[in-house]
Amino acid sequence: MAQVQITQIKSIIDRPERQKATMKALGLGKINKTVIKEFTPQIAGMVNHVQHLVAVKEV
Template sequence: MAMIKIKLVKSKIGRIENQKRTVEALGLRKIGQIVEKQDTPQIRGMIEKVKHMVEVVE
């Protein structure tokens, strides 16, 4: 399975609770942090929910 790198580029402060939980479920805690996850439809859906706060690296 392919891997995908996700970077948090915007703060969680002031966001709705659902978006905060999605970012934390992706394993992102600090701005600028990059995590590597398997490229599955579930992860892609989570990225789509918070696409204004994260970016896919590479």
């Protein structure tokens, strides 16, 4: 599968708990932190849920 680079670009302060939990599950939590993940349907759904907080780039 393809890999994607997910970078947090906005803070999770004052966000709903569900979005905070999604960011934690992605391995993010601080601005400018980057993780590389396999682009599975599960990851795609999580990214879609917090798309306003992250930037996604294909590796």
